[in-house]
Amino acid sequence: MSEFAAELRTLIDDLVSAEGGTAGDVDPLRLWERLRELGLHRVGLPEERGGSGGSLDDLVVVVEALASRGVGVPIVETSVADWVVGHAQPLDDRLTTVVLLDTSTAPTDRGPGLPVVPWGRHAQRLVLCAPGRPAQAVDMAGAVVEPGENLAGEPRDVVTLTGATPAELAGAPSYDAVRQRLGLLWSAAVVGAAQGAYRLTKAYVAERRQFGAPLLEIPAVASGVAQMRVGLAQAETALALAREAVAAEGETPADVNVSESAVATARIMTAAAATDIARLAHQLHGAMGVTHEYPLHHCTRRLWAWRDSVAAERQWAEELGRQAAAAGEHGVWTRLTATAY
Numbered sequence: 001m002s003e004f005a006a007e008l009r010t011l012i013d014d015l016v017s018a019e020g021g022t023a024g025d026v027d028p029l030r031l032w033e034r035l036r037e038l039g040l041h042r043v044g045l046p047e048e049r050g051g052s053g054g055s056l057d058d059l060v061v062v063v064e065a066l067a068s069r070g071v072g073v074p075i076v077e078t079s080v081a082d083w084v085v086g087h088a089q090p091l092d093d094r095l096t097t098v099v100l101l102d103t104s105t106a107p108t109d110r111g112p113g114l115p116v117v118p119w120g121r122h123a124q125r126l127v128l129c130a131p132g133r134p135a136q137a138v139d140m141a142g143a144v145v146e147p148g149e150n151l152a153g154e155p156r157d158v159v160t161l162t163g164a165t166p167a168e169l170a171g172a173p174s175y176d177a178v179r180q181r182l183g184l185l186w187s188a189a190v191v192g193a194a195q196g197a198y199r200l201t202k203a204y205v206a207e208r209r210q211f212g213a214p215l216l217e218i219p220a221v222a223s224g225v226a227q228m229r230v231g232l233a234q235a236e237t238a239l240a241l242a243r244e245a246v247a248a249e250g251e252t253p254a255d256v257n258v259s260e261s262a263v264a265t266a267r268i269m270t271a272a273a274a275t276d277i278a279r280l281a282h283q284l285h286g287a288m289g290v291t292h293e294y295p296l297h298h299c300t301r302r303l304w305a306w307r308d309s310v311a312a313e314r315q316w317a318e319e320l321g322r323q324a325a326a327a328g329e330h331g332v333w334t335r336l337t338a339t340a341y
Contacts, residue, residue: 067192
């Protein structure tokens with residue numbers, strides 16, 4: 001974990017508190033501008049490329065801390081987009097988002113269009129990544145944007161490019177590397193939102209009283225809280241292992257792709273935790289959990305929206321199965337019994 005984790009979490013808490021304290025009171029765009037002013041959206045990128053310095057560990061902490069407060073800002077999408085662009089050219093102040101394409105065919109003007117673009121209406125530049133092709137950047141000026149949103153109410157827009165010509169980003173990371181980084185950061189976001197839901201639920205059942213005692217003293221309630229904590233611990237562990245594997249990439253034998261399998265495992269575990277924790281949180285809150293004014297839904301809606309970001313849980317599981325089959329018996333056993341990356 002980052003040596004600056006405590007300081008970064010305190011900074012995020014202070015920023016959110018200064019903007020209203022709870023997710024429902026925070027203007028995400030105003031908070032985003034504050035994050036950009038402080039350079040937090042480019043943590044983990046080298047200063048010589050226009051980044052803010054620090055490591056990927058630091059960025060994971062920032063993503064997790066923001067999610068734990070139930071706020072949604074384009075930290076994952078823009079940080080990955082800037083990471084891609086920064087390999088090819090110096091970064092500028094344009095807000096850039098990233099889209100993964102399913103095929104190697106680049107989108108054409110007025111063609112089939114793009115998949116849903118996160119925060120497309122606010123972006124000035126778009127990074128396109130497709131299998132088997134170099135990453136491309138395209139200016140969003142003149143693009144036709146049809147607004148949409150995900151379950152958390154965050155912008156997920158349909159964008160049609162009109163006249164802009166994508167430019168190849170020489171030296172940019174591969175499609176698989178971009179997908180892996182997105183998978184890791186979305187795992188961190190889900191863990192953060194799960195931490196927020198767990199924290200709210202535990203406080204609620206400890207303070208709410210029935211029959212003269214806190215709800216937490218009811219065995220069924222205590223069992224539900226314990227299940228939430230177990231799921232959260234599993235997700236946190238999977239995230240930590242994935243983070244370590246990505247950081248150590250290149251130091252492992254070529255025939256054991258540890259980082260890919262670790263990220264796939266993290267996405268599977270965080271998706272499963274998201275489902276269970278959101279369900280238990282609402283069950284343990286009872287009627288209070290579904291009110292608009294109570295902050296729980298800011299965490300649980302993001303758990304539902306983010307659990308399948310990049311790819312669905314089933315797809316990650318299928319990929320992990322293919323990796324295991326390709327590694328063979330020896331490779332799988334080596335991976336399962338490894339004590340360090």
